Amino acid sequence: MMALNVAEVSRAIVDFPVLISRIQGTGSFSLSALTSFEPNKNVYLSGGLWGSSFLPAEMHTFPFQLLPNEDKSQSPVIGAELNSPCFSGEEGEALFDGAGQPALWVSQIQAQLVENAKNAVLTDEFFKTIDSLNLHVPIVISLHLADGPINKIGGLSIVNEDKLKSLTSEQLAMLNEKGFLGPLYAMLFSIFQLNGLIRKHNETEGFVKIAKLEIEIAKANSLI
Numbered sequence: 001m002m003a004l005n006v007a008e009v010s011r012a013i014v015d016f017p018v019l020i021s022r023i024q025g026t027g028s029f030s031l032s033a034l035t036s037f038e039p040n041k042n043v044y045l046s047g048g049l050w051g052s053s054f055l056p057a058e059m060h061t062f063p064f065q066l067l068p069n070e071d072k073s074q075s076p077v078i079g080a081e082l083n084s085p086c087f088s089g090e091e092g093e094a095l096f097d098g099a100g101q102p103a104l105w106v107s108q109i110q111a112q113l114v115e116n117a118k119n120a121v122l123t124d125e126f127f128k129t130i131d132s133l134n135l136h137v138p139i140v141i142s143l144h145l146a147d148g149p150i151n152k153i154g155g156l157s158i159v160n161e162d163k164l165k166s167l168t169s170e171q172l173a174m175l176n177e178k179g180f181l182g183p184l185y186a187m188l189f190s191i192f193q194l195n196g197l198i199r200k201h202n203e204t205e206g207f208v209k210i211a212k213l214e215i216e217i218a219k220a221n222s223l224i
Contacts, residue, residue: 001032
């Protein structure tokens with residue numbers, strides 16, 4: 001699963017089913033684009049090439065991140081894991097210019113990181129809002145494999161369409177004002193992208209083919 005912020009949902013659904021998942025160890029929610037039915041796999045990545053027109057914000061900024069400034073009154077600073085294979089001491093673009101200042105492209109990354117941080121706050125508000133309106137429901141995805149077995153995927157939720165339809169005009173206006181109504185409907189539409197994900201799965205060498213997929217409402221104790 002690929003983490004998203006709420007501002008990305010409407011663009012992510014061009015290729016991906018967008019679901020709600022729980023972050024292990026914290027119990028908090030995350031917006032996630034499902035990229036495979038196999039653990040640690042991504043059917044949109046082949047031969048080192050990215051196979052979607054959508055690229056999430058976190059992939060634009062990896063392996064950089066914002067870090068707290070030692071002077072708490074100052075803005076956060078940009079940091080990087082210099083042991084990452086993304087960096088080289090021999091080739092590529094320089095991190096700093098001749099004056100010892102961050103290169104223009106690094107400054108652009110920093111601006112994107114600041115925007116990501118703002119969208120992270122907005123995403124947290126999104127979850128608080130839909131939780132208060134009971135607008136998400138846990139599901140179990142059952143994958144019927146061509147050779148017989150059924151694999152089940154839990155720990156996921158989708159938008160509760162019935163609850164969304166039953167909201168008052170005032171509640172809908174509030175969601176629209178916050179910018180959350182569009183992403184909610186986009187997430188509903190994105191479920192149809194599961195068909196495309198099955199197709200990509202079945203075209204991937206080494207994967208057992210999926211004959212059918214079913215989505216069921218999960219019992220409360222089946223959540224991670």
